[in-house]
Amino acid sequence: MRLKVIIPVVLISLSAGVLAFTKLGLSDDPPGRYEVIMNLVGQMLKEGHYQPKPIDDAFSKEAFNKYLRSLDVEKKFFLKSDIDRLAPLSTHIDDELKGAQLDCFRNINTIIKQRVAEASAIYPAILSQPFDFTKEESVVLDVxxxxxxxxxxxxxxxxxxxxxxxxxxxLTDLQETRDKSREDSVKNKTDQQLEAEARDKVKKVYDRYFERIKNRQDDNDRFSLYxxxxxxxxxxxxxxxxxxEKRQFEEQMAGKFFGIGAGLKEEDGKIKVLSIITGSPSWKEGHLKVNDVIQKVAQGDKxxxxxxxxxxxxxxxxxxxxxxxxxxxTVKSVDGTVKVISIVRDEIIQEETFAKSAVINGTHxxxxxxxxxxxxxxxxxxxARCAADVAKEVAKLxxxxxxxxxxxLRFNGGGSLPEVVEMAGLFIPEGPVVQVRSRGGDAIVLRDRDKSVQYDGPLAIMVNEYSASASEILAAAMQDYKRAVIIGSQQTFGKGTVQRLFSLDDFYPVKDGQSLGALKLTQQKFYRANGGSTQLKGVSSDIVLPDPYYEVSERxxxxALAWDEIPxxxxxxxxxxxxxxxLKKNSEKRMANSAAFKLLNENLATxxxxEKQESYSLNLATYKAEQKVNTAALKRYDAVNDKVKELNITSMKVDLDKIGSDTTKIARNKDWLKARTKDIYLDEAVNVMNDLIAQTLPKMQRKQQ
Structure with missing residues (x-):
């Protein structure tokens, strides 16, 4: 049956993003939870999406194929006969979004559970027998x-x-370790022993993989994928x-969450405590220690x-x-004792999420x-708000x-639209920062209205192919105003759309406390002040640096939605x-004469x-010969940093005073600085900034005369 969600109009509030639905009422024959979610999602896509595709059989087939790929990425579970049997349901998804029974999902769900169970018996049988690595055969790993x-x-x-x-x-890793070892217990191992050890290691990997599927990939998980x-x-x-995941998304955006304050890691299928945050609930409770294994988790008395x-x-x-x-x-300590530790959750601040600054000393x-x-x-x-935090960092600098x-802004995937508008205002007196257009509407100009400028000196913005959304808005605005030089990848990611998060519980009464989740819906598209969209094309850097992070962009x-432009x-x-x-000429000249960049370009080409290699040999001798070439190339890549001069980058006294004697924070800060001392991209950005300072100072001096 079709849920009646009345959507008279899609209302956009730039500060909150409100989608106007009426709340749903339960009928005499209420649908199941999955059907409610599908109905709501179907109507929200149709009525609320910025540029909805027709939800028809063609749309269904694409979603159908995408779902099969997500369930069986390596094509090791489904059989061709399964795909043929399911094919008639490939055009059913549009009907399910309109209220039909979830026949497509439930049939696929039944088959994948059966095939995973079968595969769980295949790998142990194969790994129980030695492999013959003298045979000439190969495997194709490109799915x-x-x-x-x-x-x-x-x-x-x-x-x-x-x-x-x-x-x-x-096996090759074990042989290499044996050949380099001085310990008799290692160097005396035969190839047959190492082959058996290698199979055992692979089996443990797949034991954990199938255990994980058994424990975690239930019907709800597969429905979410669907x-x-x-x-x-x-x-x-x-x-x-x-x-x-809705809660996790909100926590990420806020830079805080409610938990126990313990860093975790996975090791041999076990969850171990990696670190304890000073002042956190775990630290205050006192019994949870680093390297403890967490075996079980209970919610209160459940x-x-x-x-x-x-x-x-x-x-x-x-x-x-x-x-x-x-x-x-339920925790197993290093000494072998098992105990139950009760911890009351409290707010944990994720400091690594927030803006952080330092001073680079050199020519300037x-x-x-x-x-x-x-x-x-x-x-x-x-x-926490990033615009206010960046303003504080600017003031300190x-x-x-x-x-x-x-x-x-490298690896910055974006975030809050109001924040990026406010942040742009730190560097320009006033004016449009970005234009935002809603479905079927005219563009709205979001502008900085504050005539004051917090920082008017030379400015550079670093980006790469992972810089997206809000990062692209800021970079584009500074480029359009000729306010800053953009340094990095030839193009940024190319995400020129705006999403709003809607709780599905707001549109349908939740029974028994079982939340329906949320939909992050694309409702707007943004455009640069110059009228061009950053969608698909991204922002082109003024100073282009060779970027190893390829094949990830929106295009x-x-x-992906298409590129277009407005006035x-x-x-x-x-x-x-x-x-x-x-600046560009000087940078290109430096890179052409730089041993580090020459080596980097050679390695990227390799x-x-x-990456284009499709098949891999399963013959030991051939594999080793191929790996020898590959390893040499990767070692050359690692050697790039050896050719980069160390930057003199230090924390400001005000920040060191704030850290105080907290050893964990001191160590994290040292690691953060160390990662930037030999950063080939930051090194060139500093060179560009030195040129920009030299170029800017005479102009400012003339202006003051």
Whole structure:
């Protein structure tokens, strides 16, 4: 049956993003939870998406194929006969979104559970017998180049070759360790012993893999994958979040969560405590220690869940929760004792999420600000906001009398739109920052209205292919105003769309406390002040550096929205515009004469060549010969940093005073600085900034005369 959700109009509020639905009422024959979610998602995609595709049979087929790929990435579970049997249901998804029974999902779900169970018996049988690595055979690992196995015999053969390759990898590693070892117990091992050891290591990997599927990939998980196959067919950034992932998303944006304050790691299928945050609930309780193994997790007085074989992210979901609630951990200590530790959850601040700065000393004194994301706590008016934090970092750097500032947005995937508009205002007097257009509406100009400028000195922005969304808005605005020089990848990611998060519980009464989750829906598209979209094309850097991070951008996704443009907004360029021509010439000359960049370019060419390799030999001698070439190339890549001069980068006294004597924070800060002392990209950004300072100072002096 079709749920009646009345959507008279899609209302957009730039500060909150409100989608106007009426709340649903239960009928005499209420649908199941999955049907409710599908109905809501279907109607929200149709009525609320910025540029909805027709939800028809063609749409269904694309979502169907995407779902099968997400369930069986390596094509080692489904048989060709399964795909043929399911094919008639490939056009059913659009009907399910409109209220039909979930026949497509439930049939696929039944088959995948059966095939996973069968595969769980295949790998132990194969790994119980030695492999013959003298045979001349090969395996294709590129999933786009292989088909689903024709039958069970072909599936067994696909598993055999794949497991043989994984064992070959382990075997060569063990042989290399043996050949370098001085210990008799290691160097006296035979190839046969090492081959058996390699198979055992591979078996343990797959034991944990199938244990993880058994423990965690239940019907709800597969349903979430199903809905996301549908939403991402509409566009790559419209996502369905089940309840725990919704909470995780909000925590990431806020830079805080409610938990116990323990860092975790996965080791041999076990969840171990990696670190304890000073002042956190774990630290205050006192019994949880580094290297303890967390075996079970219980919510208050409820039954404990065994988390053996869980990935860290799934264990974290169970351990985190609401503030003031109790989580009970069954823990095995290093001395072998097992105990139950009760910890009351409290707020944990993720400091690594927030803006951080340092000073780079050299030809000129340069300020450096690292911003990992455009965070904003939407649930707390007094919570962390990146624009305010960057303003504080700028003020501290000005107090240090830096001559220029580098803002590092590499790997910054974006975040809050209001924050990026406010942040742009720190560097320009006033004017449009970005234009935002809603479905069927005119563009709205979001502008900085504050005529004051917090920082008017030389400015550089570092980006790479992972810099997306809000990062691209800021970089584009500074480029349009000729306010800053953009340094990095030839193009940034290319995400020019705006999403809003909607709780499905707001549109349908939740029964028994079972939340329906949330939909992150693409509702707007943003455009530069000059009228061009950053969608698909991203932002082109003024100073292009060779970037190893390729094949990740928006243009690689066939479901991405297209590039377009609208009329430019009225704005005045910066009073002391950056002339990038000379900066570019100087940078290109430096890189051409740089041993480090020459080596980097050679290595990138080699790595891209290796990426194109489709088949891999399963013959030991041939494999070793291939790996010798590959290893030499990778070692050359590692040697790049050896040719980069060390930057003199230091924390400011005000920040060191804040850290105080906290040994954990001191160590983290040292690691953060160390990672930047030999950064080839930051090194060149400093060189560019030195040129920009030299170029800017005479202009400012003339202006003052």
């Amino acid at each position: 786009d180049k292989v088909e689903f196995p024709a039958d069970s015999v072909a599936r067994y053969e696909a598993w055999r070759k794949m497991l043989k390759y994984r064992t070959l990898e382990k 809905v996301n196959a549908i939403t991402t067919t509409m566009d790559p950034h419209t996502d369905y979040f089940p309840p725990d 039954e404990a869940v065994d988390i053996t074989g869980y990935p860290v992210e799934d264990a974290v979901k169970l351990i985190r929760g609401n503030k003031g609630t109790t989580v009970k951990l 004194k340069i300020g450096y600000i690292y911003l990992p994301e455009f965070y904003s706590d939407f649930n707390d008016r007094n919570g 000005k107090a240090e009398k830096v001559e220029g500032i580098i803002l590092d 690689k996704d066939s479901d 430019k907004s009225n704005y005045e360029i910066w009073s002391n515009p950056v002339n990038t021509d000379n 790595l891209k060549k290796l």
